[in-house]
Amino acid sequence: MEHTTTIRQKLKQFLMLFLPVFVTQLSLFMMSFFDTTMSGHASSSDLAGVAIGTSIWIPVSTGIGGILLSVTPIVAQLTGAKKKEEVAPLVIQAIYLAIAASVIIIIVGFFTVPLVLQEMKLEPEVRRIAKGFLTMLAFGIPSMLVYNVLRSFIDALGQTRVSMLITLLSLPINIALNYVFIFGTFGAPRLGGVGAGIASTVTYWCILTIAIFIIHTKRSFSTYEIFKKLYRISLATWKELLKLGVPIGFAIFFETSIFAAVTLLMSTFDTATIAAHQAAINFASMLYMTPLSLSMTITIAVGFEVGATRYRDARQYSIIGIGLALCFAAVYSIIIFLFSEQVASLYTKDAHVLQLAQHFLFFAILFQVSDAIATPVQGALRGYKDVNTALIMTLVAYWVIGLPSGYILATYTSLGATGYWIGLISGLACGAVFLSVRLVHVQRIKQKEKKAA
Structure with missing residues (x-):
């Protein structure tokens, strides 16, 4: 990254950083998208099985992956402060931490996943597919976390185009392997949703291999x-990484x-409802890749400016990011409203599932504005290394307000499964x-600190 002085320069640099990140995130998501859509064309049971498996896997992978995201603001601030020599030891310690986390996840999952699936009121075939999908996916956990x-x-160095190219190279591999193992082509067994787990695991290892090669040679x-x-394991560095x-x-x-919990709670409904819900959530999640x-x-840009104590510039980057998110939200809402039938048909040919998916998609429109504000604001707070208060706020909004209200509406009113969607929307809005209130507070504190200095 480079220091900029005008809004126009900042917007240009921000877009140059954002577009590769967006393509990267969209490409990574497309792995899950193709797992879901291609499994859905195998059968409704395969779609439901992958839906359950994904609902268990995504919170774990994003949560642990989120811990490792602490590398981004730390490296960005080190770069902004011109402390290049401290970067390599930090990255290696983060790799050690990622390997340790993957071992723990695999061990815990080995004992808990069968119990969780057994307690759920699933059809036997759906349970078998979900378990097989997660088992195959487990072999890719170390490579995914290290990557x-x-x-x-x-990304912290501002080289977001490199991440984009790595991911784009791996996406065709995932699609091809899905085709082979889900549908049993080229002599491979027809594995349905379980085959999607194999394809994802192989793809994760390909991504890691390519990344190591580029970092070593470029x-x-x-x-x-x-x-x-x-380097030797440094518990002090682990503590720094974990603290943030x-x-x-x-x-x-x-x-x-909370999205995973809703999908799991929906296991009390029939397979068609589970499949339709997953189709709508999957598409909404794809749109979520933008915010x-x-x-x-924003984390990269704000972290760089905060490292250099340029708080006014950091605030301007925050405004640019949130403004762009709101613009995208407006466009996506229009697309969902006009083309809900075409979107739902990407996931299933079953008429009943198609109708239910269209119904859920209209509620996904209401996600857009909340996501366009909450998610970029979190990115800005991470750039300031202000994360503890955001943790409490998300806990209250999603688990104290969102999920309980959704459960009450789904269980004690005639809304049924729709009640969960209303609860999700309420939590996201809160x-x-x-x-937003927290970000404004942090920005004011930083400005006061600078004036006092």
Whole structure:
């Protein structure tokens, strides 16, 4: 990144950072998108099984991955403060932490996933597919988490186009392997939703291999000498990463897990409702890649400026990011409203599932404004390294307000499954308000500190 002096320069630099991040996030999401849509064309049971498996996996992966996102603001601030020599030890310690986390996840999942699936009121075939999908996915956990660290390092340097190219190279691999293992082509067994887990795991390892090669050979990264020295484990550095990363990870976990919890609670409904809900949530999640990408870009830009104590510039980047998010939200709302039938048909050919998915998609329109505010604001707060209050706010908004209200509406009114969607919307709206107030407060404090200095 470079220091800019005008709004026009900032907008240009922000867009240059954002567009590759957006393509990267969209490409990573497309793995899940193709897992879901291609499984849905195998059968409704495969779609429901992958839906349940994904609902268990996403909160875990995004929560742990969120902890590792602490690498981005730390490296961004080190770069802004011109402390290049401190980057390599930090990144290596983050890789050690990612490996340790992957081992813990695999061990815990081995004992808990069968119990969770057994307690759910699922049809036997749906339960079998969900378990098989998660089992295959487990082999890709180490590669996915280590790549998260390397990508955070790459992005923190402002080289977001490199992350984009890595992901784009891996996407065709995932699609091809899905085609082979889900539908049993080229002599492979027809595995349905379980095959989607195999495809994702292989793709994760491909992404990691490509990232290591580029960091080791490309001059803009090789000068940091990330892999030149094997450092001893530093618990002090782990503590630094976790102190910042745990609140980030749990804040993301609280947000993503509420969607997973709703899908799991919907297991009391029939397979068609589960499938339709997953189709609508999956598309809404794809649109969520835009505010999420803007959030990650804001973290990079704000972190860089905060590291250089240019708080006015940091505030301007926050405004640019939130403004862009609201513009995208307006466009996406119009698309959902006009083309809900076409969107739903991407996931299923079943007439009943198609009708239910269209119904849920209209509620997804209301997600857009809340996501366009709450998610970028969280990114700005991470750039300031202000994460603990955001953690509490997301916990209250999503789990104290959103999920309970959704459960009450779904259980004790005639709304049924729709009640959960209304609860989700309420939680997201409260989160947007809470976090916005916090960001304004933090920005004022920083300005006062600078004036006092």
